[in-house]
Amino acid sequence: MKSVLASWQLWAMGSAVFAALTAIFAKVGIEGVSSDFATFIRTIVILASIAFILSVTGSWQEPATVSAKSWLFLVLSGLATGASWLCYFRALKLGNASQVAPVDKLSVVLVAAFAAVFLGERLSPMHWLAVCFIATGAVMLTLRI
Incomplete structure (x- = not known):
């Protein structure tokens, strides 16, 4: 079980599931609320949640132990x-979640490009093809036909 919890794939899938729920919950919750105020509420909830997790797990760290580069x-x-x-909440306020979320996920394409340029990460031709498919799919999902 420990090896499963140490799997980046498990946590990445969790991220995807919660990101999907974020879009649905936010689209419903943003009705009658300014997008900026909705973002503020979300931020407070996240801050409280993370503070709770740090407390429960004993993961608080002295700020002085963090390097200047990390800061x-x-x-x-x-x-x-x-x-x-x-930007995301403003887009959700103005558009459909089924269109906004795929465009937001173009971040996957941008991460691949930025990681290659700035971090020196190398993707195989097959991986670049997959990145192109993601971009194409995201764009196609924005079309109303």
Whole structure:
């Protein structure tokens, strides 16, 4: 069982399931609420949830033990996450969840490209083909035909 819990695939699938639920719950919850305020509520819930998990698991860490580089990139990641959430909730307010979510998932395509350019990660030709399929599928899901 421990090896299953250490599997990145399990956690990635959990991320996908919860991301899907996020879209559905947010689309219903955003009715009559500004998208920015909805993002604020979501952020408070996440902050409280993570603080609870850190407390239960004893995972709190002294801020001074985090390197300056880690601080910089975690802050940048937090800013990017906040911007992503603001954009996502605004898009959900204006569009259909079944169209917004696939476009949001173009992040998969962008991660592959950015990882190759900035992190030096190498994808095989078959993987690049799969990335192209993801992009094509995401775009096709936005079309109303």
